[in-house]
Amino acid sequence: MSLSVHDLTITRGGIPVLEGLNFSLEPGRALILRGPNGVGKTTLLRTVAGLQPPLSGRVDCPPESIAYAAHSDGLKAMLSVTENLNFWSDVFGRKDISAAIQAFDLAALTDRMAGTLSAGQKRRLGLARLLVTGRPIWVLDEPTVSLDTASVRMFADAVRAHLQAGGSALLATHIDLGLSEAEVLDVGPFRAGPNSTVPGGFDEGFL
Amino acid sequence: MSLSVHDLTITRGGIPVLEGLNFSLEPGRALILRGPNGVGKTTLLRTVAGLQPPLSGRVDCPPESIAYAAHSDGLKAMLSVTENLNFWSDVFGRKDISAAIQAFDLAALTDRMAGTLSAGQKRRLGLARLLVTGRPIWVLDEPTVSLDTASVRMFADAVRAHLQAGGSALLATHIDLGLSEAEVLDVGPFRAGPNSTVPGGFDEGFL
Amino acid sequence: MGSIWEYANPVKFSRTAGLVLPWVSIGATVTLVVGLVWGFFFTPDDYRQGSTVKIIYLHVPSALMAINVWFMMLVTSLVWLIRRHHVSALAAKAAAPVGIVMTVIALLTGAIWGQPMWGTWWAWDPRLTSFLILFLFYLGYLALWGAIDDPDTAADLTSVLCIVGSVFAVLSRYAVNFWNQGLHQGATLSLDKEENIADVFSTPLYISIAGFVLLFIALVFLRTRTEIQKRRTKALLARERLG
Amino acid sequence: MISLLIRDLKLAFRAGGGFGLGLAFFLIVTVLVPFGVGPESSLLSKIAPGILWLGALLACLLSLDRILALDWEDGSLDLLATSPLPLEGVVTIKALAHWLTTGLPLTLAAPFFGLLLSLPEPGYPWLVLSLLLGTPALSVIGTFGAALTVGIKRGGLLLSLLVLPFYVPTLIFGAELARRGAEGLATTTPLLMLAGITFGVIALLPFASALVLRVNLR
Amino acid sequence: MISLLIRDLKLAFRAGGGFGLGLAFFLIVTVLVPFGVGPESSLLSKIAPGILWLGALLACLLSLDRILALDWEDGSLDLLATSPLPLEGVVTIKALAHWLTTGLPLTLAAPFFGLLLSLPEPGYPWLVLSLLLGTPALSVIGTFGAALTVGIKRGGLLLSLLVLPFYVPTLIFGAELARRGAEGLATTTPLLMLAGITFGVIALLPFASALVLRVNLR
């Protein structure tokens, strides 16, 4: 269940943004991606999650082992918190959502429609979804946006528990999560330059 | 140009969330609202900005002196960065956007469609809008979401410059902005209880 | 001899197109002028249709082109989806506006012809109707190109649209034939009489058709080259921004 | 105000902005009708004015949810509400932009569609006149409906449903004007009524729209 | 899969979910047609099958942009694409949910609307049969269109434009079946063609939809 990335070059809007990326993520480990705004973290995570193809290089990981969470939470405003979680747990073939509800302190909100939650409550619900997927590799894009400090700690605990259970996590974030055991990878140095030599970037067939 | 709030009680979804709020904001000062997720910060800021009426109490501030920025930035994906800024500057009757572009380091992105920006770049553009409004009181809801540390500093500098020019700012945030001169108000203690005595809450005409 | 796919390289294509373009353009101009002038001024009036018959020299070539351009787009779309050569997708993009213009010309000349012949500008004859449907397919295809920002995404989506659309276009053709059978027998008689056309009429017609074909080739080369240049400019700008 | 109009028009002309789609939709409805009811031109020419009006109305209807919902989704509407522009002005400009990008092109293109449905000769000027007079009302009423439903996700269908009854008088007098024109009957009454509806609606409805918009924003 | 279907149906029945709106829209179109074309019942009964089919088609069309766009906007589609469900299954379920909430109710309600347009007596069973056979094709084709335009903000109008030409064969055979039924003519050919189109479309189009959806997600 380990994820490894070999010599990856990724593009956004036809332009290479990061190139020559190599890293691997063993079970039980967490890797935090850092880098300035616009460097290409989101694009990298989408590529790893299989939502977009890389320009070159490859992502090795067992299919169907990734749980992806992005900027938007995929919540249905007109379904209650329980219904939202139940749906995802059904889709991923697991049944029990009470652990997830407990881990993100949603017990008081279970019957509320997701649309009436505050920004931070929505985010907590979005994160609780990860627990019901039962997938070993978490790929998370700025997971703690809008969370208060208590909830950030709650999230860090959830990640830690996940790691202890043999899972792994790849996170992009700008703030400190208090996950001291996680490795940090600054993607800044991998920014693709104008004389990128990877074939296919810049539509260079057109040059 | 000062803002003051007297004995304010605010509701969300028909339920009082914060009650008995009193604070005032003088020119040149910044006030940071803190409180756990779901306590009612967003609701408070919307009330202050005049987007929803308070249940009781009042908000005193000269009309048309507030620039409001919420979770969503009001950007048009199919307009370029310059066009987006120019539009808001026209609406607010000011003409020059170059200071705003400079303050948030958008010069390299001016011709890009707003839809193709990264999360942090979008946010920077949304914040740059504040500078073209020329309004003295900034009311900001989690302004630094998705920003990297350099951009957070940039934002803090912009707020500081705004304060020095006689403006003021009311911010809700969960992270540290590095604005040491700002006062902090924890709204937690003002959470409305079930025996709130404010008339009109809980639709108590029906009780 | 190199494979034909060499020309799938945009640069190579541009260069070759640049070489061929003047000749094709000259050929198109000459054949069109000869065909149309001959057809309009040096053929006798038809004994039944009078001089209106001469509109055939615009009508038939444009109608033929309208269908064949869609067919060409279908082929280039398939090539794009299978081999992912940008030139192919761009050629489809370049051809579509030409195709829709041909369709409009066919429809307009048909309408102008129909006025004296059938006493009406428009009738829901199966052939005319299926042409109108073809026009709608072109319209949707172009609208989809126009609505999507990212060129590769747009190329993928329009290609699928073109392929699925072709199937439905054929289906519609049969549906329309069926639909108007019971009500309008014989309305199609005034079409379909190529056999009756005498040689005096047909030679300029063939020249004119050749002219339209050459014109189409010239336009597609030209427009594909423009599209390539646009992409090139965009790529250069992007690279510059990174540097 | 002007800058809002310019922005809206610009957005309409950009990729995905939807200019011309109303027209295309109108065309398609006109084409589909004969498929539904059959190709007899005597039958078609009888129902032509009504169908053309219905087509224009539907094309209008389908583009209504762009008037305000886009601005709501990306938060622009909140920002506009806190800007110096009066909300009444905002909704008027929005309606105007909608008419310029939908109603006006429909009006200008209607004669061609009339040909497809074998509209009788004398009907053409009346068709254009009735649309020119009537479509502004459709845009203004539509903006009211859009303001009513702006908080609802993908409220397009609900919007159509709310707005359709409001469209009935305009449709009746508009189609009646076009039909009487086509049949050479007296046209004064529907003409006056149509003009009356349009001007009344333009003068009064923006206030209601601004009101409900304010309610929806809070 | 089942849970996706259940979720979609549940959402359709919740406030703002749009169940019943298609029906209401159908009703209104049926009611507006006599306003547009005049009240003569002989004329109406002649165009009734066609208009009913058109109305059903338009009601279907108006709800298409809910099929996928809502899930796209809130990010569910990304999550579904990374879930164990195959995307082909997702689009099929989406089409099924759309048919259950739109096509099926329309089919069941059509006879009542037929009354409003004085549809001739023998036409009723044929009308229902034709809609029952034809509306699934409308949903499946509509899902293809929705997948094509899912990345476009408020692409409703573009969606209609793309989808309508695809609806032509279904409309022709469907309306023809209903009309021939109403007039007591032979119905075998349109019946077979309609069934053929529907089954062909159900069998093949989901693959194309999943393909374009994948392109749009990247």
Ligand code: HEM
């Ligand atoms: C707007 C209306 C019309 C459209 C869209 C239309 C369409 C077409 C098309 C598609 C063809 C080429 C068919 C082929 O060769 O495979 C064609 C050919 C032809 N059309 Fe038209 N037509 C229209 C009106 C008319 C009228 C009014 C007449 C004359 C009365 C006419 C006479 C012919 C003739 C003689 C040919 C060539 C014979 C043939 O190729 O079968 N068309 N038309």
Ligand SMILES: Nc1ncnc2c1ncn2[C@@H]1O[C@H](COP(=O)(O)OP(=O)(O)OP(=O)(O)O)[C@@H](O)[C@H]1O
């Ligand atoms: N269509 C496009 N054309 C050109 N550049 C684009 C396009 N779309 C995105 N980009 C650029 O690609 C880069 C990578 O974006 P991405 O969203 O991956 O950044 P990020 O690291 O996630 O940033 P953030 O921390 O702000 O979320 C950005 O600089 C963005 O501006």
Ligand SMILES: Nc1ncnc2c1ncn2[C@@H]1O[C@H](COP(=O)(O)OP(=O)(O)OP(=O)(O)O)[C@@H](O)[C@H]1O
């Ligand atoms: N319709 C509703 N019914 C009941 N409660 C509601 C409704 N809408 C919102 N709430 C509740 O009102 C409270 C205030 O929400 P608000 O968005 O103002 O919180 P916040 O302080 O901004 O939180 P965050 O830090 O997470 O953004 C939340 O607890 C929310 O769950």
Ligand SMILES: [Mg+2]
């Ligand atoms: Mg990002």
Ligand SMILES: [Mg+2]
């Ligand atoms: Mg908040």
